[in-house]
Amino acid sequence: MAQTEKKLYPNCDANVWLRSCEEEVTEPLEGKITGEIPSWLQGTLLRNGPGSLKVGSMRFQHLFDSSALLHRFAIHDGSVTYQCRFLRSNTFKKNRAADRIVVTEFGTKAVPDPCHTIFDRVAAVFKPGESLSDNAMISLYPFGDEMYAFTEGPVIHRVDPVTLDTLERKNLMNSVALVNHTSHPHVMPNGDVYNLGMSIVKGRLKHVIVKFPFIEKGDMFANAQIVASVKPKWPLHPSYMHTFGITDNFFVMVEQPLSVALVSMVKNQLANEPLASSLHWYPDHETHIILLSRKDGNEWKRFRTVPLFFLHIINCYEKDGELVVDLCAYKDAKALDAMYIQAIETMQSNADYAEWFRGRPKRIVVPLDAPSRSRVEPKLLADLGCETPRIHYDLYNGRPYRYFYAISSDVDAANPGLVIKVDTLTGITKTWCEPDSYPSEPIFVPSPNAKDEDEGVLISAVVSSREVRSVDLIVLDARTMLEIARAQFITPSEVPKCLHGWFLPERQSAATIK
Numbered sequence: 268m269a270q271t272e273k274k275l276y277p278n279c280d281a282n283v284w285l286r287s288c289e290e291e292v293t294e295p296l297e298g299k300i301t302g303e304i305p306s307w308l309q310g311t312l313l314r315n316g317p318g319s320l321k322v323g324s325m326r327f328q329h330l331f332d333s334s335a336l337l338h339r340f341a342i343h344d345g346s347v348t349y350q351c352r353f354l355r356s357n358t359f360k361k362n363r364a365a366d367r368i369v370v371t372e373f374g375t376k377a378v379p380d381p382c383h384t385i386f387d388r389v390a391a392v393f394k395p396g397e398s399l400s401d402n403a404m405i406s407l408y409p410f411g412d413e414m415y416a417f418t419e420g421p422v423i424h425r426v427d428p429v430t431l432d433t434l435e436r437k438n439l440m441n442s443v444a445l446v447n448h449t450s451h452p453h454v455m456p457n458g459d460v461y462n463l464g465m466s467i468v469k470g471r472l473k474h475v476i477v478k479f480p481f482i483e484k485g486d487m488f489a490n491a492q493i494v495a496s497v498k499p500k501w502p503l504h505p506s507y508m509h510t511f512g513i514t515d516n517f518f519v520m521v522e523q524p525l526s527v528a529l530v531s532m533v534k535n536q537l538a539n540e541p542l543a544s545s546l547h548w549y550p551d552h553e554t555h556i557i558l559l560s561r562k563d564g565n566e567w568k569r570f571r572t573v574p575l576f577f578l579h580i581i582n583c584y585e586k587d588g589e590l591v592v593d594l595c596a597y598k599d600a601k602a603l604d605a606m607y608i609q610a611i612e613t614m615q616s617n618a619d620y621a622e623w624f625r626g627r628p629k630r631i632v633v634p635l636d637a638p639s640r641s642r643v644e645p646k647l648l649a650d651l652g653c654e655t656p657r658i659h660y661d662l663y664n665g666r667p668y669r670y671f672y673a674i675s676s677d678v679d680a681a682n683p684g685l686v687i688k689v690d691t692l693t694g695i696t697k698t699w700c701e702p703d704s705y706p707s708e709p710i711f712v713p714s715p716n717a718k719d720e721d722e723g724v725l726i727s728a729v730v731s732s733r734e735v736r737s738v739d740l741i742v743l744d745a746r747t748m749l750e751i752a753r754a755q756f757i758t759p760s761e762v763p764k765c766l767h768g769w770f771l772p773e774r775q776s777a778a779t780i781k
Contacts, residue, residue: 298754329374
């Protein structure tokens with residue numbers, strides 16, 4: 268864009284998403300501390316997200332295709348260190364070896380491989396864990412004493428939370444025939460892990476809930492089992508789902524009108540076309556909220572609501588004969604188009620771009636005594652764009668709660684770099700921001716012996732549009748949203764904005780987390 272051309276969104280610098288890390292940080296960097304980190308805040312913040320858009324002279328076309336970069340902030344006795352390393356997925360290793368993009372991604376077509384015949388491509392359709400990209404650049408979750416990097420394909424990667432080494436590759440097709448799964452499993456208080464995915468059950472493709480029973484020192488995947496299942500509303504067009512909910516009695520699926528066209532997906536794989544072209548938005552189809560019984564695994568009831576697109580459920584819970592579903596809702600799926608690299612680069616001249624990201628946190632209240640297929644209407648929780656929402660997860664996941672925390676999704680806001688706190692009871696919001704700064708998903712860490720839901724701190728990785736070779740870790744008082752401390756790092760290479768992560772308290776140190 269010419270310097271004289273007026274920017275439509277002058278306060279937003281989306282280039283923080285387009286950075287490429289050229290040099291890993293393997294030896295911990297010491298942070299410059301301002302303020303005072305609470306003495307009780309001891310542990311490790313692990314982050315995952317896009318790391319590099321470049322492979323040789325080629326470049327990925329969608330943000331979801333960027334090579335996964337893991338970040339580590341180790342907090343100990345008031346000091347913080349920083350490391351980052353690329354996830355050594357098969358995709359990463361193949362691309363680096365060839366010095367070009369040789370694995371087709373969500374939005375990027377790979378260069379043709381002359382060694383792969385059409386017969387190879389047909390055979391690959393039946394092995395999605397080996398044929399699809401395993402670039403796990405979305406999230407990180409613990410399974411017992413191990414930590415795994417996730418994407419939506421069936422392959423996850425075990426990583427060392429101290430060195431960030433990639434240790435092991437697991438294909439969940441081998442455990443419970445998962446064709447795909449969400450990037451956001453639920454970790455229960457007793458250590459059990461649940462996830463939503465697609466699997467072949469008695470010859471038919473179904474949405475399934477898989478339970479990975481907690482084993483302190485053992486293989487949780489060996490004992491994985493399907494505990495609930497339901498047929499897709501459209502058998503050949505299953506709904507795309509990035510997250511799901513869990514309450515005392517139900518698994519909560521939100522079946523939105525963004526579907527994966529299975530026939531198109533197979534054709535695209537045979538033709539080496541990106542997976543994104545298999546997604547289709549149906550604006551005239553309603554969204555279904557499906558309640559699967561945790562007791563017997565069957566569909567209990569389903570409810571209808573307006574067509575909406577979502578990536579993240581904030582929380583779900585049951586109270587007084589009602590089931591509440593809070594989520595970050597959009598009117599359509601244009602947010603996925605907004606994450607194409609060309610769309611990001613041209614956003615300042617695209618008058619529609621802000622609307623593509625115009626999401627709002629909404630609440631859907633389901634009367635449990637209402638007949639199945641009754642219609643329910645979403646209600647606004649706050650008139651702010653909210654994304655990557657987090658709650659006081661350990662105590663309030665699946666239970667009545669009051670507060671959630673998020674970052675802004677409004678690119679046309681006066682300050683797009685907001686950390687947001689929403690009081691779902693009153694609708695009151697509090698925010699933190701500073702000019703030219705872009706925080707990532709805020710993670711809540713409770714104070715020891717906390718009595719109130721918001722008694723604790725938020726920690727977030729922040730990148731600046733002023734300095735590309737730097738990253739800060741900020742610590743906010745979750746009650747007031749005031750900054751109480753930060754650690755500043757000057758890095759040898761660019762630091763891109765990251766997506767999701769997990770905080771490991773110090774008691775889960777290297778002695779207990781492999």
